[in-house]
Every structure is written in structure tokens, then in C-alpha cells.
Amino acid sequence: MSSFPKSLETDTPEDGFALAVKLSRLGVKAVQPDMEVLHRLRPIYSEDSTNLIASSHVIAVHFQTISAANKGWV
Amino acid sequence: MSSFPKSLETDTPEDGFALAVKLSRLGVKAVQPDMEVLHRLRPIYSEDSTNLIASSHVIAVHFQTISAANKGWV
Amino acid sequence: MSSFPKSLETDTPEDGFALAVKLSRLGVKAVQPDMEVLHRLRPIYSEDSTNLIASSHVIAVHFQTISAANKGWV
Amino acid sequence: MSSFPKSLETDTPEDGFALAVKLSRLGVKAVQPDMEVLHRLRPIYSEDSTNLIASSHVIAVHFQTISAANKGWV
Amino acid sequence: MSSFPKSLETDTPEDGFALAVKLSRLGVKAVQPDMEVLHRLRPIYSEDSTNLIASSHVIAVHFQTISAANKGWV
Amino acid sequence: MSSFPKSLETDTPEDGFALAVKLSRLGVKAVQPDMEVLHRLRPIYSEDSTNLIASSHVIAVHFQTISAANKGWV
Numbered sequence: 213m214s215s216f217p218k219s220l221e222t223d224t225p226e227d228g229f230a231l232a233v234k235l236s237r238l239g240v241k242a243v244q245p246d247m248e249v250l251h252r253l254r255p256i257y258s259e260d261s262t263n264l265i266a267s268s269h270v271i272a273v274h275f276q277t278i279s280a281a282n283k284g285w286v
Numbered sequence: 287m288s289s290f291p292k293s294l295e296t297d298t299p300e301d302g303f304a305l306a307v308k309l310s311r312l313g314v315k316a317v318q319p320d321m322e323v324l325h326r327l328r329p330i331y332s333e334d335s336t337n338l339i340a341s342s343h344v345i346a347v348h349f350q351t352i353s354a355a356n357k358g359w360v
Numbered sequence: 361m362s363s364f365p366k367s368l369e370t371d372t373p374e375d376g377f378a379l380a381v382k383l384s385r386l387g388v389k390a391v392q393p394d395m396e397v398l399h400r401l402r403p404i405y406s407e408d409s410t411n412l413i414a415s416s417h418v419i420a421v422h423f424q425t426i427s428a429a430n431k432g433w434v
Numbered sequence: 435m436s437s438f439p440k441s442l443e444t445d446t447p448e449d450g451f452a453l454a455v456k457l458s459r460l461g462v463k464a465v466q467p468d469m470e471v472l473h474r475l476r477p478i479y480s481e482d483s484t485n486l487i488a489s490s491h492v493i494a495v496h497f498q499t500i501s502a503a504n505k506g507w508v
Numbered sequence: 509m510s511s512f513p514k515s516l517e518t519d520t521p522e523d524g525f526a527l528a529v530k531l532s533r534l535g536v537k538a539v540q541p542d543m544e545v546l547h548r549l550r551p552i553y554s555e556d557s558t559n560l561i562a563s564s565h566v567i568a569v570h571f572q573t574i575s576a577a578n579k580g581w582v
Numbered sequence: 583m584s585s586f587p588k589s590l591e592t593d594t595p596e597d598g599f600a601l602a603v604k605l606s607r608l609g610v611k612a613v614q615p616d617m618e619v620l621h622r623l624r625p626i627y628s629e630d631s632t633n634l635i636a637s638s639h640v641i642a643v644h645f646q647t648i649s650a651a652n653k654g655w656v
Binding site: 224225226229233257258259261262264265266267268269271272273275276279280284285286 | 290291292293294295309310312313314316317318323327330331334336337340341343344347348350351354355356
């Protein structure tokens with residue numbers, strides 16, 4: 213799993229959100245490592261509202277995890 | 287990711303809820319950055335009850351994260 | 361977002377549950393503010409078991425948030 | 435919302451689980467209060483595996499909330 | 509609800525996971541207590557990938573609850 | 583449930599993520615232990631965007647549990 217972050221700590225909520233996006237992609241890649249398949253699927257799910265909302269949901273779960281690790285950046 | 291909030295801290299639960307709505311949209315944009323596609327999809331998902339409830343679900347997850355960062359505004 | 365509660369603190373779990381129901385509706389309204397569309401959709405989703413269970417799920421997430429803010433009303 | 439419990443505290447995890455089942459039903463009733471409609475839907479969703487798993491999911495979320503209020507009954 | 513565990517505390521994460529599997533089944537049984545119906549549905553959902561992933565999701569939520577009750581077995 | 587980890591503690595977030603992937607698979611196997619069926623389903627769900635996102639969601643929930651057990655690796 214190359215390029216996995218060394219830490220969940222980030223300077224800002226924005227960086228934490230970017231990390232959440234990354235983790236949601238790494239989750240998909242863990243199940244389907246074949247980049248060719250993923251590229252073929254991309255135009256399908258990225259233009260389907262149900263899939264987009266579901267992807268946003270996964271990002272939200274990871275962002276919750278990362279926010280907790282950063283104590284809400286407070 | 288322009289206009290990302292500097293902090294998850296908000297003065298009121300209402301402001302926290304507005305931030306949760308914003309984060310759920312930023313999650314969708316992170317997966318589909320093409321605003322033209324998003325505008326094309328909008329009338330579809332915003333008039334579909336399953337998609338509306340799913341969107342409300344993502345907002346709920348982000349609101350939970352934001353509430354925790356604000357210690358429930360207590 | 362009119363009529364948003366000033367606080368997540370409630371006297372009882374029952375009041376907290378009512379607030380969770382309200383927040384789940386405010387989430388839907390944030391995505392689809394047109395009350396006419398919402399009224400048109402209502403008979404569809406409120407008689408569809410999948411939509412009803414999904415709505416109950418969103419209420420459950422908000423109730424978890426509100427319970428945490430109230431320290432479980434213990 | 436008649437018969438709502440006064441407290442989330444229960445003597446045992448089993449009682450907490452029963453309360454979670456109750457809250458998941460109260461969530462459905464909050465969206466669809468018409469008992470006639472609910473009785474008509476029951477044979478549909480209770481014999482559909484997707485709906486059964488989704489219902490079990492809502493119970494799981496409420497059980498998590500109740501377990502936290504009871505500090506895991508430890 | 510016979511055979512419900514007296515406690516969420518387990519010796520190991522593995523035992524906690526087995527308990528999570530059990531709770532997810534008890535959730536389904538709470539909604540559909542007729543074992544004959546459940547046995548009829550089993551070959552359908554256990555060979556359907558969407559249902560399998562959804563079941564795994566419910567187990568994950570219960571495992572999170574049980575892990576919290578056991579303070580992560582640390 | 584052979585090969586279940588003895589502990590949720592891991593040295594790094596990356597190891598925690600790999601464990602989350604493993605737990606999501608063990609959840610599926612708990613519901614469908616027949617490896618032949620699972621191998622037959624694999625090409626179906628691993629090339630279906632909805633299933634991939636749902637799998638990524640389950641991984642996210644387990645990662646949240648594991649992160650909490652490791653106090654966010656901070």
C-alpha cells in the first residue's frame with residue numbers, strides 16, 4: 213500500500229479532509245487493485261449521483277476518524 | 287479545495303449544521319470536480335427520495351464529527 | 361435554516377429523539393429546499409420500506425450525536 | 435411519541451438491545467405514523483433480505499448509542 | 509431473546525468479533541423472528557455480494573461498539 | 583475464525599488499515615464461509631462500483647475502530 217500516510221495528524225481540517233479522500237480511495241484499491249479496472253469504472257460512478265453520495269459518505273467516516281485523532285483540531 | 291473552513295469550531299449548532307452541509311458537498315466535489323457534471327446531476331438526485339435521504343445521512347455523519355469537535359456546544 | 365435549535369441539550373431522551381427527527385428533516389431540506397418537491401415526494405418515500413428504514417437510520421445517527429452531547433442523559 | 439423510555443440506562447446488554455430495537459421502530463413511526471401503512475409494508479420488508487439487513491444496521495447504531503450511555507455495562 | 513450475552517466484555521478481539529456476528533444475527537431475528545422465513549432467505553442473501561457486504565457492515569458497527577466496551581482490548 | 587489478530591494495536595496507521603481490510607473480509611466470511619461461493623462472487627463485486635464503494639465503507643468503519651484502539655497513533 214504505497215504512499216500511505218505515516219500519521220493521521222494534520223495541520224488543518226482541510227489537510228485532514230484531503231487525507232480522508234485519500235483513505236477512501238485506498239479502500240477501493242484494497243478491494244480492486246487493478247488500476248485498469250478502476251479507470252474503466254471511473255466515468256460510471258463519477259457521473260452517478262448514488263455512487264457520488266456513497267463516496268462522499270465514506271469520506272465522511274474517514275474524516276470523523278481523522279478529526280478524532282486530531283482532537284477536532286481545537 | 288478552496289473555501290475549506292479553517293476550523294471545525296462554530297458558535298452554534300446551527301452554524302455547525304451548515305458546515306456539515308458544506309463538507310458533504312465538498313466530499314462529492316472531491317470525487318467529481320467537474321461542476322458541469324454536478325449541475326447536470328442536481329435535478330436528478332434532488333428529486334429522488336433515496337438520494338435525498340442518503341445526502342441527509344452524509345450530513346448527519348459530518349454533523350456528528352463537528353459536534354464532537356465542539357463538545358456538543360455544551 | 362429557520363427554527364434550528366439553539367442547543368443540542370434536551371431534558372429527556374424523548375426530546376432528544378424528537379430533535380434527531382427534526383435534524384434529519386433539516387438535512388433533506390438543505391439539499392432540496394423546495395417544499396413543493398418535498399411534498400410531492402413524501403407519499404413515495406413514506407410508503408416505501410427501504411426509504412423508511414433509511415430515514416430511521418439517519419435519525420439514529422443524529423440521536424447518537426445528541427445523546428453524546430447530553431452524556432447519555434445519565 | 436408514547437412509550438418512549440425515560441432513560442437509556444438498562445440493567446443488561448440484552449435490555450439495551452431490546453431498547454435499540456424499539457428505537458429503530460420509533461424512527462420508522464416518526465416518518466410514517468400511519469399504522470395501517472406500516473402493517474401493510476411489514477410482510478414486504480420482513481421477507482426481503484436487503485431490508486432485514488438494513489433494519490439490523492439501524493438497530494446496531496442505536497445499540498452503540500445505548501451502550502455508550504451505559505459505559506458498555508462494564 | 510434467548511442466548512443473549514450477559515456482557516460485552518470478551519477476552520480477545522476474536523471473541524469480540526464473534527459476538528459482533530451474533531449481535532448482527534440477533535438484529536435480523538428481532539425484525540423477522542420466523543426461522544422458516546430466515547432459512548428460506550439465507551441462500552439468497554449469502555450468495556449476493558451486495559447483501560454480504562451490507563452484513564459485513566453491520567458486523568463492523570457492532571464490533572466498534574464491543575471494542576469500545578473493551579477499551580480496544582489494550 | 584483462523585488467523586484473527588491477537589490485538590488491534592498496530593505500529594502504524596498503514597498496518598491498522600491493512601487490519602481493517604482483513605476484518606472487512608472476515609465479516610463477509612462469517613456470513614458466507616464457503617470459499618468457492620466467495621471466489622465466484624469476487625469478479626462480480628470487484629468490478630461493480632457500488633459494491634466497491636460499499637466495501638470501502640466497511641473498511642472505513644473498521645479503520646475507525648482500530649484507530650480508536652490505537653488512540654489515533656498519536
